[in-house]
Amino acid sequence: MEKPESLEDFYRRKFDWMPAGIRQEIGHFNLFRLEPFVGEKAQPVPYKRRDFYKIMLVQGGGRVHYADRVMEVKKQALSFSNPLIPYKWEHTEQIRKGCFCIFNRQFFREFGNLSQYAVFQPGGEHIFELSDAQAAQVQGIYDRMFEEFNSEYIHKYDVLRNLVFELLHFALKMQPSSQYKQQQGNAAQRIATLFLELLERQFPIEENHPQVQVRSASDFAQQLNVHVNHLNRAVKTCTGKTTTQLIGERLFQEAKIMLRHSAWNVAEIAFALGFTEVTHFNSFFKKMSGLSPTGFRKVLK
Numbered sequence: 001m002e003k004p005e006s007l008e009d010f011y012r013r014k015f016d017w018m019p020a021g022i023r024q025e026i027g028h029f030n031l032f033r034l035e036p037f038v039g040e041k042a043q044p045v046p047y048k049r050r051d052f053y054k055i056m057l058v059q060g061g062g063r064v065h066y067a068d069r070v071m072e073v074k075k076q077a078l079s080f081s082n083p084l085i086p087y088k089w090e091h092t093e094q095i096r097k098g099c100f101c102i103f104n105r106q107f108f109r110e111f112g113n114l115s116q117y118a119v120f121q122p123g124g125e126h127i128f129e130l131s132d133a134q135a136a137q138v139q140g141i142y143d144r145m146f147e148e149f150n151s152e153y154i155h156k157y158d159v160l161r162n163l164v165f166e167l168l169h170f171a172l173k174m175q176p177s178s179q180y181k182q183q184q185g186n187a188a189q190r191i192a193t194l195f196l197e198l199l200e201r202q203f204p205i206e207e208n209h210p211q212v213q214v215r216s217a218s219d220f221a222q223q224l225n226v227h228v229n230h231l232n233r234a235v236k237t238c239t240g241k242t243t244t245q246l247i248g249e250r251l252f253q254e255a256k257i258m259l260r261h262s263a264w265n266v267a268e269i270a271f272a273l274g275f276t277e278v279t280h281f282n283s284f285f286k287k288m289s290g291l292s293p294t295g296f297r298k299v300l301k
Contacts, residue, residue, distance in 0.1 A: 005050045027107030031149050034098035054081040056100035057138050063090040071127045076135045078128045080119040099142045128171050192238035205272045212274040217243040252288040266293045
């Protein structure tokens, strides 16, 4: 699959110009209104990973492809994009207006770890349908962002970081409280978290990650410097699933993404996912979905 879209790629695609200072150590932040890019002026949004974060308020309908999921926005929504997950929007001609901010990891380098929040995690929720009252609240936060962004205040980027956190926590509060129960930070939880992070870092398959390198429980145990039995117990205790189950589910998710969005043939996808034989990949995919990889692709057409 294609390499991630960089901030430089984004500016060239959207505006055909580049702002100064994108690579400064302070990081990068920018703010835009959606009107020039939607409705009759809608531009196609390619399905790919970006190497920056994006938070967007959309007013109007549309369809979003996130990894292997497809979500419908009926009226208005707040969306969160991160460097781990490829995405694209469809039917942007139905979107009336909105606004969005983009920023890179360096912008928050000394101000917190964004990956700890569910809206920026691979398994978290990324699209939040809003009521009219909620949309007005979010628009109010963006109005304050624009005011601050256009000001001459010397510390305005500190204020803008706080406003980004306001958007983030606004969405998190919309999720059921059960999702916020913190598990005990014991050794088993730390090992399981490291396993899941190592598993996720191998995806998506693209130029920078052309093939899965760590596929078995013993491979992960070796990478994490723990005994495989200790790893299996920790993962089972903390997730309720076996290490093999989680690896298989993630490979299956990536297989669906590649079959849906890449031009690679089945043999190329099988090789990229670490299968030594195409027949093994076919059997694996059919067991998980009830369809062969080729059959799955035909259903999508």
